[in-house]
Amino acid sequence: MVDVGTIAVYRRLIGARVRSDFGFRASFAFRLVSACVITGLDFAVIAVVFTKIGRLGGWRFSEVAYLYGACGVAFSVAETWIGGVDYLAVRIKQGTFDRVLVRPMSALGQLATEEFALRRIGKLFQAGAVLVAALVAIPVQWTTGRILMVPVTIAAGAVIYGAVWVATAAISFWTVDANELGNALTYGGNYLTQYPITIYSAWLRRLLAFVVPMAFVGYFPSLYVLGRTAPSERFGLPSVVMFSSPVVAAAACAVASAIWRVGLRRYRSTGS
Amino acid sequence: MAQIELVDVVKEYSVWHRAGRVRRQRKLVRAVDRISLSVAEGELCGYIGPNGAGKSTTVKMLTGIIVPTSGRIRVAGKDPQRQRIELARRIGVVFGQRTQLWWDLPLADSFDLLRHVYRVPHDRHRANVNAFIDLLDLGPFMQTPVRQLSLGQRMRGDLTAALLHDPEILYLDEPTIGLDVVSKARVREFLASVNRDRGVTVLLTTHDLTDVERLCTRLVVIDHGRLIHDGTVAEIKSRFGDHRTVVVDLEEAGPPLEVAGAEVVGVDGPRQWLRFDRQATTAAAVVAAVAEQAALRDIAIEEPDIEDVVRRIYSGDAASTPDLRDDPSRA
Known part of the structure; x- marks a missing residue:
């Protein structure tokens, strides 16, 4: 379905968006810097908390920093590449969503690439820096498995975030007033995953593990990387969940694409 | 062969009305009511009606943006509902109120992007762009960001954008809206030449009846979602005038x-x-x-000029169409 030619077209659509953004250099630079600062503040909060307490949910500062960094990198990749689907509500309101439907390409692909957000990449730098520092600082015995798990965590995490993004953006096909709910799940989800989920109450843990699979973005695979106790001891879950992120990512994609398609069908039957 | 064919096409919308503080009542609105229409290859067909008559809804169904509630639609032999992407390569669309162009980029960049989106061979694209630069005098603003173009310039850009992939069918939704007299004349001249020289089938939605008189061989009038006239401009004059x-x-x-x-x-x-x-x-x-x-x-x-005639049709003077939209039995 997606051949080399299609990817080349998407690359050009992304290029067009980036050139458009560069047309407003000062604004672009400002957004880039402010994204770094704002997300940096998130981490500052964590650092402040650790000046008062030694451990959070049993995790050291460097371990939480690793979790924060891995989730942050995954999130910012998803935000940059697919976060543009947020604009669905605006596009539907303005009637400019229709233009992607008269073109011979996937509506989702066009929306994501036309709204590709390079300006959001500021978070990538910030979270990337935290991740590198944390990888150096965490006291683990590095094995091949653990080393490989880091990029797998990030890739699967980015896909899971992306799926949540698409699924929540698709709500706009039903109502264009529910964008806030979508943001609550994407940005809110990212915020929650920065901490070990053991600090949350049981219902929130279950929500993150089973409904919106955010626990698979950071927490479960990090247990393996950090050499911490298997989740079976705390959650009653088999230790295989530590390695399940790619499977969960694939499932999340399937669910998100189904929601998107049902939504698009609904939009095309109501046109409003 | 009919390029555009509609058989008994119906489009209903649900509209939610406030009934009490929170409760809402659903009301079914028929935007398009059993329209049958067949447009042959090479025709330049005017599609007119007052605001809310169902013109845009029809165009959206023909492009596959929305799907009909019932009835059959074939465009270039394809079903726009199921074959939207295939069909998209063969049709061009201009929405007068909304641009298809990349707002912050030079006009030339939009054309280049569209070459890739529609996968037009390089030579063909070059030839088309050059032809349209001549026909529409785009040269002076090819490097200007679209947001800085005047309405007339932008419309010329949009017309070009809709035709670069050599579509067989062109839908135009209010292409002369807001244009000055000179720009309007230029757009009309261009549309006539596209229809004549390239054999493009054109469906033109407009409020500007001069467009229709100057351009269209055929005129379809709809009101309240119903087709109330289908014939030549002369016929409508003799029928209603x-x-x-x-x-x-x-x-x-x-x-x-x-x-x-x-x-x-x-x-x-x-x-x-x-x-x-x-x-x-x-x-x-x-x-x-x-x-x-x-x-x-x-x-x-x-x-009688066409304007008078159509005004009379719209005001319900000449045709007796029951107002279906407010018919409570459909609610």
Whole structure:
């Protein structure tokens, strides 16, 4: 379905968006810097908390920093590449969503690439820096498995975030007033995953593990990387969940694409 | 072969009305009501109707943006609902109110992006762009960001954008809206040439009846979602324009004349306008009656213009279409 030619077209659509953004250099630079600062503040909060307490949910500062960094990198990749689907509500309101439907390409692909957000990449730098520092600082015995798990965590995490993004953006096909709910799940989800989920109450843990699979973005695979106790001891879950992120990512994609398609069908039957 | 074919097409929307504080009541609105229409290859068909008549809804169904509630649609032999992407390569769409171009990029960049989106071979694309630069005089603003273009320039850019992939069918939704007289004339000239020289089938939605008179071989009128006329411009005039007006210049100004079968609709000094029904009397009889009453200097007979005719259709004067939208039995 997606051949080399299609990817080349998407690359050009992304290029067009980036050139458009560069047309407003000062604004672009400002957004880039402010994204770094704002997300940096998130981490500052964590650092402040650790000046008062030694451990959070049993995790050291460097371990939480690793979790924060891995989730942050995954999130910012998803935000940059697919976060543009947020604009669905605006596009539907303005009637400019229709233009992607008269073109011979996937509506989702066009929306994501036309709204590709390079300006959001500021978070990538910030979270990337935290991740590198944390990888150096965490006291683990590095094995091949653990080393490989880091990029797998990030890739699967980015896909899971992306799926949540698409699924929540698709709500706009039903109502264009529910964008806030979508943001609550994407940005809110990212915020929650920065901490070990053991600090949350049981219902929130279950929500993150089973409904919106955010626990698979950071927490479960990090247990393996950090050499911490298997989740079976705390959650009653088999230790295989530590390695399940790619499977969960694939499932999340399937669910998100189904929601998107049902939504698009609904939009095309109501046109409003 | 019919390029555009609609058979008994219906489109219903649900509209939610406030009923009480929180409760809402659903109401079914029929935007398009059993329209059947067939447009042949190479036709330039005007599609007109008052606001809310269902014009845009029809165009959206033909492009596959929305799907009909019932009925059958074929465009270039394809079902727009199921074969949207395949069909998209063969149709061009211009929405007068919304641009298809990349807002912050030079016009030339939009054309180049569209070459990739529609996968047009390089040579073909180059030839088309050059042809349209000549036809529409795009040269001076090819490197200008679209957001800085005037409305007329942008429309010329949008027309080009819709035609770069050599579509067989072109839908135009209000292409002359907001344009000045010169730009309008230029757009019309261009559309006529695209239809004539490239054999593109054109469906033109407009409020501007001059567009229709200058361009269209065929005119389809819809109102309240229903097709109320389908024929040539001459036919619609003879069907709905039964009235003629005789303009008489008298030797002296006087009170309004009294002529059987005619009605004075205007007086300006010695000039009077007398409207009559062609079924009831003739121009000759009206002129003769006037000559009996006053000294005539000059006479002229005015044909109804399409604008008058359509105004009468819209106001419900000429056609009797029940107002389905407010029909409570459909709620």
